[in-house]
Amino acid sequence: MERYNFKSVENKWQKFWDEEKTFSVKINKNKKKFYCLEMFPYPSGKIHMGHVRNYTIGDVLARYKALQGFNVLHPMGWDSFGMPAENAAKQNKLDPRKWTETNIANMKSQLKKLGLSIDWDREISTCSEDYYKHQQKFFLELLDKKLVYKKENYVNWDPIDETVLANEQVIDGKGWRSGVNVERKKLSQWFFNISKFSQDLLDGLDTLDTWPNKVKVMQKNWIGKSFGCEVDFEIEGNQEINNIKCFTTRPDTLFGFSFLALSVDHEISKIYANDPNFINFKNECSKTGTTEEALAIGEKIGFKTNLTAVNPLNPKHKVPVYFANFVLMDYGFGAVFGCPAHDQRDFDFAKKYGLEIITVVKPQDENNNFKVTKEAYSGPGIIINSDYLNGLKAPEDSVLETIRILEDKKIGKKKINFRLKDWGISRQRYWGCPIPVAYDESGNVHKVPSSMLPVKLPQNIDLNVKGNPLDSQTDWKKINIEGKNLTRETDTLDTFVCSSWYFLRFCSPQDTNYGFNKEDVDYWMPVDQYIGGVEHAILHLLYSRFFMQALSHKNDNFNLLEPFGGLFTQGMVCHETYKDSDNNWISPDEIETIDGKKYLKKDNSKIIRVGPSESMSKSKKNTIDPENIISSYGADAARLFILSDSPPEKDVQWSEEGIISSFKFIQKLWNLNLKIIEEIEKDHEKDHNSEITKFTNKFIERMTKNLDSFGYNKLIANMHEMYSFLIKQVEYKYKKTTLKENYEKILTAINPIVPHLSNECLEMISC
RNA sequence: GGGCGAAUGGCGGAACUGGUAGACGCGCACGACUCAAAAUCGUGUUUCGCAAGAAGUGAGAGUUCGAUUCUCUCUUCGCCCACCA
Numbered sequence: 001m002e003r004y005n006f007k008s009v010e011n012k013w014q015k016f017w018d019e020e021k022t023f024s025v026k027i028n029k030n031k032k033k034f035y036c037l038e039m040f041p042y043p044s045g046k047i048h049m050g051h052v053r054n055y056t057i058g059d060v061l062a063r064y065k066a067l068q069g070f071n072v073l074h075p076m077g078w079d080s081f082g083m084p085a086e087n088a089a090k091q092n093k094l095d096p097r098k099w100t101e102t103n104i105a106n107m108k109s110q111l112k113k114l115g116l117s118i119d120w121d122r123e124i125s126t127c128s129e130d131y132y133k134h135q136q137k138f139f140l141e142l143l144d145k146k147l148v149y150k151k152e153n154y155v156n157w158d159p160i161d162e163t164v165l166a167n168e169q170v171i172d173g174k175g176w177r178s179g180v181n182v183e184r185k186k187l188s189q190w191f192f193n194i195s196k197f198s199q200d201l202l203d204g205l206d207t208l209d210t211w212p213n214k215v216k217v218m219q220k221n222w223i224g225k226s227f228g229c230e231v232d233f234e235i236e237g238n239q240e241i242n243n244i245k246c247f248t249t250r251p252d253t254l255f256g257f258s259f260l261a262l263s264v265d266h267e268i269s270k271i272y273a274n275d276p277n278f279i280n281f282k283n284e285c286s287k288t289g290t291t292e293e294a295l296a297i298g299e300k301i302g303f304k305t306n307l308t309a310v311n312p313l314n315p316k317h318k319v320p321v322y323f324a325n326f327v328l329m330d331y332g333f334g335a336v337f338g339c340p341a342h343d344q345r346d347f348d349f350a351k352k353y354g355l356e357i358i359t360v361v362k363p364q365d366e367n368n369n370f371k372v373t374k375e376a377y378s379g380p381g382i383i384i385n386s387d388y389l390n391g392l393k394a395p396e397d398s399v400l401e402t403i404r405i406l407e408d409k410k411i412g413k414k415k416i417n418f419r420l421k422d423w424g425i426s427r428q429r430y431w432g433c434p435i436p437v438a439y440d441e442s443g444n445v446h447k448v449p450s451s452m453l454p455v456k457l458p459q460n461i462d463l464n465v466k467g468n469p470l471d472s473q474t475d476w477k478k479i480n481i482e483g484k485n486l487t488r489e490t491d492t493l494d495t496f497v498c499s500s501w502y503f504l505r506f507c508s509p510q511d512t513n514y515g516f517n518k519e520d521v522d523y524w525m526p527v528d529q530y531i532g533g534v535e536h537a538i539l540h541l542l543y544s545r546f547f548m549q550a551l552s553h554k555n556d557n558f559n560l561l562e563p564f565g566g567l568f569t570q571g572m573v574c575h576e577t578y579k580d581s582d583n584n585w586i587s588p589d590e591i592e593t594i595d596g597k598k599y600l601k602k603d604n605s606k607i608i609r610v611g612p613s614e615s616m617s618k619s620k621k622n623t624i625d626p627e628n629i630i631s632s633y634g635a636d637a638a639r640l641f642i643l644s645d646s647p648p649e650k651d652v653q654w655s656e657e658g659i660i661s662s663f664k665f666i667q668k669l670w671n672l673n674l675k676i677i678e679e680i681e682k683d684h685e686k687d688h689n690s691e692i693t694k695f696t697n698k699f700i701e702r703m704t705k706n707l708d709s710f711g712y713n714k715l716i717a718n719m720h721e722m723y724s725f726l727i728k729q730v731e732y733k734y735k736k737t738t739l740k741e742n743y744e745k746i747l748t749a750i751n752p753i754v755p756h757l758s759n760e761c762l763e764m765i766s767c
Numbered sequence: 768g769g770g771c772g773a774a775u776g777g778c779g780g781a782a783c784u785g786g787u788a789g790a791c792g793c794g795c796a797c798g799a800c801u802c803a804a805a806a807u808c809g810u811g812u813u814u815c816g817c818a819a820g821a822a823g824u825g826a827g828a829g830u831u832c833g834a835u836u837c838u839c840u841c842u843u844c845g846c847c848c849a850c851c852a
Contacts (some may be wrong), residue, residue, distance in 0.1 A: 213772095214771060214772070214846085214847080217771060218847060218848075221769090221770065221847085221848060222847095224848095224851065226852090247851095247852065249851095249852070261852090298850080324850095325850080326850040327852080328850070328852090331852075332852060336851095336852045337852075339852095343852075345768095345850065345852085346852085417851080417852090419851055534846085534847090537847080538847090644779090644792070645779050645780075645793085646779060647780080650780095652779085653778090655779090655793080657793060657794075658779085658792085658793070662792095664807095665792095705783080713779090713781090713791090713792095714780095714791080716791075716792080717780090717781075717790065720792070721790080
């Protein structure tokens with residue numbers, strides 16, 4: 001048996017695809033298009049197994065669609081702005097651009113070795129001027145549409161790194177890099193007005209039929225629509241304050257009102273700004289843990305003011321006003337009406353401060369003497385103890401009826417509230433897209449005219465300064481716009497902005513006038529299948545959807561609200577973890593197996609403990625380098641294994657045995673190929689046409705079904721069945737044409753999965 | 768605290784709209800080849816039982832001629848969100 005030389009075969013075809021530009025595509029209006037996109041990588045230096053899985057899944061789909069006759073767009077690019085480059089550059093005194101470009105070159109060659117059907121002519125990199133120039137134009141466009149604004153707001157501030165951190169960069173209340181507690185700081189920041197589209201973003205979800213339900217639910221919860229009303233409470237006790245507005249979803253429980261709680265950041269707090277007791281209380285609030293869970297289950301504390309609030313439905317009833325640590329300033333009006341009997345949090349607060357607990361809803365089967373004592377009752381029921389509201393069915397009828405009454409009395413009105421907050425896009429960082437505005441002496445914002453774009457980052461600057469390196473670039477900061485001497489904005493854009501429109505750029509990667517070209521986008525968009533990790537379910541996917549809303553807003557030339565027609569979220573790649581007797585993590589490379597037990601390679605007397613399989617991470621040392629895998633076993637074997645063990649949406653366990661078995665299977669397919677070629681040449685007289693033809697048809701039917709439904713693990717099972725069938729069939733005698741035709745069909749069907757092997761075999765039988 | 772989802776051999780997983788549970792792979796066992804090992808090939812592998820046979824898809828109920836699949840209750844695990852008024 002001849003050994004299959006995967007290295008030369010894989011090289012040969014990769015070179016062929018490169019030279020022939022096999023995967024370069026152009027608009028062809030006679031053909032149906034298919035836009036297959038995987039989330040582009042951050043160029044960290046090397047590809048990891050997660051990339052291998054993501055891009056293999058995408059490649060199988062792209063190749064399959066191409067075989068079906070679609071005009072397939074399958075591009076790749078680099079999400080190349082961001083903190084790792086800046087940090088690496090800082091530590092090693094390098095240029096972030098150089099660091100990034102070296103990484104891109106390396107990762108690109110690694111991706112090519114996987115045999116991906118990428119149109120490399122469309123490669124883009126978000127840190128290139130060609131790319132961010134257009135992003136700056138979009139920024140100014142949105143500024144004109146009033147979808148971008150600047151305002152003072154609380155942000156996560158890392159006191160060591162002196163920068164704002166995104167929410168996702170704050171882990172357990174600490175900066176992910178510095179490890180110190182993040183502070184809340186009020187800063188003037190740029191925002192995208194994403195909340196303007198709350199309802200549209202919610203409605204759009206219903207049109208995304210093939211998105212995983214899980215992701216749609218997550219986005220829905222994130223947008224967080226709630227129906228209720230705003231209520232004006234009359235305030236007594238201070239000349240300057242007449243009323244306070246609250247948002248509530250349960251106005252029908254107003255007769256159960258027993259306190260009003262304000263956020264410590266509420267306007268009214270100004271009155272107490274010099275009160276030492278209040279300052280004390282404020283400090284106390286900031287002490288109670290910073291993690292979200294700690295906040296949620298933490299103790300509720302309050303500060304009693306000398307104010308009283310009047311119950312609008314029962315003006316004789318007056319209740320105290322508190323500041324409380326559980327009231328958020330940026331939801332509703334930063335003020336809550338407290339109804340202890342029917343809200344657990346209000347109940348806890350009332351118990352602690354000895355406030356009234358008035359029961360106003362009873363469960364259906366209780367009598368009118370029902371009383372809340374041990375815990376709040378938040379279920380449905382009938383309104384009681386509420387004068388003219390008594391007897392209404394809660395919450396359905398009672399809420400609507402109460403709103404009607406409040407509106408009549410002009411002390412409240414129906415309101416829909418969203419949880420979604422505007423997107424803070426300012427970052428005090430060097431390695432990002434500069435925000436194309438400047439300020440005059442009075443701080444007024446001036447747009448950088450489009451003739452002066454892009455606003456380029458200064459080169460070769462000192463990054464080892466406190467805070468944003470751009471702040472100390474005094475020369476760069478000076479700009480003259482239409483004769484006026486101005487100072488540039490030094491904040492750069494959040495890198496999520498870059499990834500919010502890159503899929504448009506792939507349609508027209510070379511267009512110099514604008515971020516994309518209408519004809520290209522009209523043909524290619526939307527992305528038919530988007531594939532990536534579920535960790536982006538909210539942020540990136542929501543931001544991209546918003547960006548399309550924003551570009552389409554007041555625009556006759558562009559109307560595309562949903563960028564991703566189909567979405568598939570793949571699972572993670574996991575591996576067993578290993579520890580030695582001293583509890584140190586041990587890498588799989590340092591281990592050998594003897595009689596089913598694991599020992600340290602360099603010292604066989606040391607037994608290794610095998611831990612649970614967990615997602616690959618550097619800290620647990622359970623990573624496998626794809627480059628080593630490809631050079632030892634080949635790309636086809638790697639592709640085969642990453643698809644074989646688990647359905648793509650679930651986590652997959654990487655194992656040595658698994659990759660070896662895939663490698664052997666490739667060899668078996670090769671041996672099968674040689675046998676079949678031998679048989680074809682014999683061109684037997686007798687023929688068993690029907691049996692092999694029947695099998696081939698069934699095989700193709702199964703493969704098609706599994707390709708269409710992302711049952712990619714089952715494709716591999718089908719291939720094993722095919723092997724077992726054919727290896728027995730070569731014993732039978734077939735006519736040349738029968739065997740050849742059927743075998744060709746089978747090779748074509750497995751081409752998306754093992755493209756190198758399949759192409760090589762197809763070439764061999766055709767000559 | 769809220770939401771979403773999952774549970775099938777030693778392991779990863781199959782089973783199309785309710786119709787032979789365990790496809791395919793890993794692992795394991797035995798056999799062939801070999802002086803031997805590796806590789807390769809073959810056979811077997813849910814559990815109990817020598818067998819005939821019986822039980823069996825987290826637990827319990829229900830619908831049905833028939834349930835891994837549908838309904839309800841519970842248990843465990845995973846993921847996401849979290850003081851949202």
